[in-house]
Amino acid sequence: MAMSRRAVFVCCDGLGRDWVRPDKTPVLEGLKRRAAWCEDHNGVFPSVTRVSAASIATGCQPARHGLQGNRMGLLEGERIVVRDVGAPDFRTHLRRATGRTLRTPTLAQRVADAGGCIAYSNVSPGAAYFLDPDNHGHVHHRDGSFAPGGASLDALAVTHDAAGDWAMTERFCEDVLGRARPAVAMLWLCDPDHTLHGVPLGSPDHDQALRGAERCVEAVVRAVDRLRAAGDDILMMVGSDHGHETIGDVIDVEAWLSANGLADLVESGDVASAGQGTSALLYATERGRGRLLGVLDAIARQPWAGAVLTDAALAAAGFAAQDGVVAAVDLARDPAPNPFGVPGRRWVAYEGKPVPVGSGQHGGRGPDETRPFLLVDDGGGAGRVGRATSLVDIAPTIARHLGLSLDGFDGRPLERS
Ligand SMILES: [Zn+2]
Structure with a gap:
């Protein structure tokens, strides 16, 4: 039957x-x-x-x-390489870096x-x-x-x-x-x-x-x-x-890290940011971890940062600070409405492409x-x-x-x- x-x-x-x-x-x-x-x-x-x-x-x-994300950091030859999970061959890179999908x-x-x-x-x-x-x-x-x-x-x-x-x-x-x-x-x-x-x-x-x-x-x-x-x-x-949510403005998180004392670590692949639209994942190798942790308070004070999530807060969100992730940044939200009366304009993370301000985006913890x-x-x-x-x-x-x-x-x- x-x-x-x-x-x-x-x-x-x-x-x-x-x-x-x-x-x-x-x-x-x-x-x-x-x-x-x-x-x-x-x-x-x-x-x-x-x-x-x-x-x-x-x-x-x-x-x-x-x-971990639409874009994800993989440890490849001692460097963190941020790759696009949407690419057809991403599974191959993931298997090579971690032995599994x-x-x-x-x-x-x-x-x-x-x-x-x-x-x-x-x-x-x-x-x-x-x-x-x-x-x-x-x-x-x-x-x-x-x-x-x-x-x-x-x-x-x-x-x-x-x-x-x-x-x-x-x-x-x-x-x-x-x-x-x-x-x-x-x-x-x-x-x-x-x-x-x-x-x-x-x-x-x-x-x-x-x-x-x-x-x-x-x-x-x-x-x-x-x-x-x-x-x-x-x-x-x-x-x-x-x-x-509505895109209000864009922040290049890696450029900010470089401009705030971590340029050598970004250059060497020991610190990286993987943008997720309205949030970003911050990665570090063991070499980069301490200095990345040292700038999280400064990140939290930036106008583009909503919340900076580390261990316990990440776990509460169903996420784990593992495989190189040290923290996540939920990007800030301004409650002002868009031209069609829909409230909430968000900062989004620059991901290497032009950002259509005013259009929709997602990835963070907005309503x-x-x-x-x-x-x-x-x-x-x-x-x-x-x-x-x-x-x-x-x-x-x-x-x-x-x-x-x-x-x-x-x-x-x-x-x-
Ligand atoms: Zn979707």
Whole structure:
């Protein structure tokens, strides 16, 4: 008999919870009438896509799965080298530096012999591949797709925009939900995140990106309803990974470190900063550690610094001061509204590219970026999950539905309140 107990997760990248409201997201509002709404759903730190993807895939906080950022420092030949996790070959550099990818198993690994996992993603290749970095299941992406064991498949022939999201969704509904029918099916849309990185929050372009994502969600809901009518027991979860905040200004953290007494350590690769949008991770080798610690108080006094987090504060955020990370800086926030009345302008970390001031960004601990949304449609009708929930609760909720072990997750299965 074919596997009839299945789970579907749809991620609307970058759709903060406060944007789910009748005038902006009628489809999600409709889903609220048949699903449980997570009232206090939280992102992970840093609130960037690749780290969020690894937390959703493993049900673990970054402290345990070990993927630290969208950009991450690796110790390579005695130097800290900051690499872009979004690059298709990042996993190779990570394996070379540390001997592994993620430190905790993914859902794809947990279901490899129990119905399998298929993920379709239209975000960066890094964020797609960290859903299943060791190829236990299928991952489909524009830059290349992989079968279990790592064999290459045809790349997903879609564009990195709303049209690509829609084309991917049509294929997902037909090929994955309708035909392949794996135990776990994941669809990760690039919008509204992709659009928001170039337009203001609350703008007509933002609204249009929400409509595009909603059209995709609606198609998945229709497909799931057809399969349920045919007898499949499907847990459907629709959510996001983080929200967005407005870029107010930009700070080059490494340049600041160099100008404030650490130029030799930055030059020698003993101190480095990996920007995460509205936050930054500060790395040091053993040689650089003491002098980096010595400037943290001065950093905390800078207008661009919100909070400087070290050991205990990082641990409380689900992050660990390990693998070279000494501290993290959550960049400052000014509550002033943008031209569309959306409050909060943030400093962002310079990452080597021009920064579109006034557009959306995320990565830190601001109010919108840390509040993703999550709807759990388990066939039980409208309801609520009142406790504080997190991205790490998604995988254990799916595992429980499939009757798998709940060992090793940081998260807990979601229960209606
Ligand atoms: Zn994202």
